[in-house]
Amino acid sequence: GRGRPWEIKKVQTTCPYCGTGCNFDLNVKNGKVIGVTSNLSAPVNGRALCVKGRFGMDMIYNSNRLATPLIRKDGVLVPAEWDEALNLVATKFREIKETHGANALAALSSAHCTNEENYLMQKFMRAVIGTNNIDHCARVCHAPTVAGLAVSFGSGAATNSFEEIPDAQVMFVIGANPTEAHPVVGTKMKQALAKGAKLIVVDPRQIELAECSDLYLRLRAGTDVALINGIMNIILANGWEDRKFISERTEGFAEFQDNIKNYPPDVVSRITGVPEEQLVEAARIYATADRAMIFYTLGITEHTTGTDNVMSLANLAMLTGNIGKKYSGVNPLRGQNNVQGSCDMGALPGDYPGYQKVINTEVRKKFEKAWGVTLDPDMGIMLPDMFAAAISKKLRAMYVMGEDPVVTDADANHVRKGLESLDFLVVQDIFMSETAKMADVVLPGASFAEKTGTFTNAERRIQMVNKAIEPIGNAKADGEIISELANRMGYPFSYDSVEEVMEEVASLTPLYGGVTHQRLGTQGLQWPVPSVDHPGSKVLHQESFTRGKGLFVSVAFQEANELPDEEYPFLLNTGRKLSHYNVFTQNSEALGTYSPEELAEINPQDACRLGIKEGERVKLASRRGALETKITITDRVPEGMVFMTFHYMDTPTNVLTNGASDKVSKTYEYKACGVQISKIA
Ligand code: SF4
Numbered sequence: 001g002r003g004r005p006w007e008i009k010k011v012q013t014t015c016p017y018c019g020t021g022c023n024f025d026l027n028v029k030n031g032k033v034i035g036v037t038s039n040l041s042a043p044v045n046g047r048a049l050c051v052k053g054r055f056g057m058d059m060i061y062n063s064n065r066l067a068t069p070l071i072r073k074d075g076v077l078v079p080a081e082w083d084e085a086l087n088l089v090a091t092k093f094r095e096i097k098e099t100h101g102a103n104a105l106a107a108l109s110s111a112h113c114t115n116e117e118n119y120l121m122q123k124f125m126r127a128v129i130g131t132n133n134i135d136h137c138a139r140v141c142h143a144p145t146v147a148g149l150a151v152s153f154g155s156g157a158a159t160n161s162f163e164e165i166p167d168a169q170v171m172f173v174i175g176a177n178p179t180e181a182h183p184v185v186g187t188k189m190k191q192a193l194a195k196g197a198k199l200i201v202v203d204p205r206q207i208e209l210a211e212c213s214d215l216y217l218r219l220r221a222g223t224d225v226a227l228i229n230g231i232m233n234i235i236l237a238n239g240w241e242d243r244k245f246i247s248e249r250t251e252g253f254a255e256f257q258d259n260i261k262n263y264p265p266d267v268v269s270r271i272t273g274v275p276e277e278q279l280v281e282a283a284r285i286y287a288t289a290d291r292a293m294i295f296y297t298l299g300i301t302e303h304t305t306g307t308d309n310v311m312s313l314a315n316l317a318m319l320t321g322n323i324g325k326k327y328s329g330v331n332p333l334r335g336q337n338n339v340q341g342s343c344d345m346g347a348l349p350g351d352y353p354g355y356q357k358v359i360n361t362e363v364r365k366k367f368e369k370a371w372g373v374t375l376d377p378d379m380g381i382m383l384p385d386m387f388a389a390a391i392s393k394k395l396r397a398m399y400v401m402g403e404d405p406v407v408t409d410a411d412a413n414h415v416r417k418g419l420e421s422l423d424f425l426v427v428q429d430i431f432m433s434e435t436a437k438m439a440d441v442v443l444p445g446a447s448f449a450e451k452t453g454t455f456t457n458a459e460r461r462i463q464m465v466n467k468a469i470e471p472i473g474n475a476k477a478d479g480e481i482i483s484e485l486a487n488r489m490g491y492p493f494s495y496d497s498v499e500e501v502m503e504e505v506a507s508l509t510p511l512y513g514g515v516t517h518q519r520l521g522t523q524g525l526q527w528p529v530p531s532v533d534h535p536g537s538k539v540l541h542q543e544s545f546t547r548g549k550g551l552f553v554s555v556a557f558q559e560a561n562e563l564p565d566e567e568y569p570f571l572l573n574t575g576r577k578l579s580h581y582n583v584f585t586q587n588s589e590a591l592g593t594y595s596p597e598e599l600a601e602i603n604p605q606d607a608c609r610l611g612i613k614e615g616e617r618v619k620l621a622s623r624r625g626a627l628e629t630k631i632t633i634t635d636r637v638p639e640g641m642v643f644m645t646f647h648y649m650d651t652p653t654n655v656l657t658n659g660a661s662d663k664v665s666k667t668y669e670y671k672a673c674g675v676q677i678s679k680i681a
Helices: 050-059 082-100 113-127 143-152 160-166 183-196 224-237 243-249 253-261 265-272 276-288 306-317 339-344 363-373 384-391 413-420 479-488 498-508 604-610
Strands: 009-014 022-027 032-037 070-073 078-081 105-108 169-173 198-202 215-217 293-296 329-330 398-403 424-429 441-444 453-456 461-464 570-575 599-602 618-620 628-635 641-645 658-663 673-679
Touching: 009 461, 022 363, 032 050, 070 082, 082 105, 082 398, 082 424, 082 441, 082 479, 105 113, 113 339, 113 363, 113 398, 113 453, 113 479, 113 498, 143 306, 143 329, 160 183, 160 479, 169 183, 169 276, 183 198, 183 363, 198 276, 215 276, 224 276, 224 306, 265 276, 293 306, 293 363, 306 329, 339 453, 363 498, 384 413, 604 628, 604 673
Parallel strands: 105 398, 169 198, 169 293, 198 215, 293 329, 398 424, 424 441, 570 641, 599 628
Antiparallel strands: 009 022, 022 032, 070 078, 070 441, 453 461, 570 673, 599 641, 618 628, 618 673
């Protein structure tokens, strides 16, 4: 039964799925979460919640939850006491550090964990182990955002706020599928449409929003730079640019303008497959509106040209003065609940908390003084390079917290080989993941319902995560586990509370300078929050850019790394479904009932030509691996494209994807590679 209302405790907290950052109340009875109810004071979503927030919390009690530490003995993972497991990890880490040096160890931090835990993890690797080898899954999603927007504007985060969306005049949505991947953001966009906003959708796949758009551009996958340059060429040809903004607020315009001359509409139309008149219409709608907002996600970033794609969008916003004011801006929709926060906290090989660079001597001295140690002056290894480093024995041990790279990283067979080559692998997770199955020691972490801390959403809002129940079984909050390891390695982490960790973050991180748990309360604060009396920041770059002047960057079009050819004639594109979140929701039975299996999408023309029927199982192969999957036939995808999600363990899409990565940020090209389809005899 659901109990009588007066027996139920309600705990406001932040959703553990996507980066929209919805709040809701966990309903707790007798120490158990029995349901979720809306909380009207939730700052982002009010009463609204998507299917994942509403029904996905049964994952807390899934039978796949880890409830006790495990140690590999004679090849098998067997239950162990905490002391034995932690002592073993500390001893092994110390041995490897002494024999091979600190840089033979690396860690993956987690966008599922709190800011405080990410802070502790990077401090553990830097101050206790002595290496900058720390990274996390932002590397495989929005690292090009962090890198690209930092070059253009000086800070790599969304410029505006979600509360502006219902009153937007123009929305330019490129490489994003909000109604499925960020559903509450999608709802806000539909509210804007109902009030008369114009919507431009750019995507090779005809997503749901395309159907309610004023203009849908179906570009060939991976041609975003050409398309955006083409739109800017048309804007300049028609005099629709904002001359005053360009001269007062930006630099680099002359060189940029020369580059744009190479992208006249006929050339761009040939490259992208988008008709010239649609390019002109997109330029007109975006540039002639009083204000226009750009939204994008992984369709922009997960390319070998990811950082270029992001800087192109920054160019477009600056060209038309659509930045630094409400209802405008460049707005990456960050993927996971706390991927913004993991970046903010310095779970990156080149950044201390707050994007303070490890190669900057002054910054390093500040952290050396605060932490009382000598720190490595060189950048660490980025996530995609860790697997090759393991194979070459440069890396000997890894500490993976709350990530499952064997399933989520491109070219999964290469990842598996890398992890197999390690001398020692520690996985800390709430579920028995595919990566955990390979570990020497498995440490059971606590879910978001079982701990206190903060998450930072895609509009830079830092919000409270409030403990509702005790950890399941013998599990422990991830921050406590990290602290226990630090203590055992001779560098005590002696915090009396999670709040004290945030106090340390604030003292060292100007962006979070005025943040305290008490101030966050039920509404949170949007960074930068430089001081305790600062109200937070809804719109970035209002008077000047973080870097001073905005920088126009000349970007040249480049094809995807691997295009379809005779042998692999289809282009594989990947993305998400509404009812699932990465591989995480495999652990929710409720959500499993919505879309229980992979259904790879192909176009009716291709299905007809290959003689494939709706629901038929086929073999898909790329140069790197092969799998079997069911097919669905739909004109959502154009001819020549296959679309798959990566939600299902039994259809591991990433054995197919390409491990080639963006030259700046090393983000994999998940959005384009060549595959072949064959019937199963
Ligand atoms: Fe959770 Fe995102 Fe759904 Fe909101 S939109 S309930 S944050 S998954």
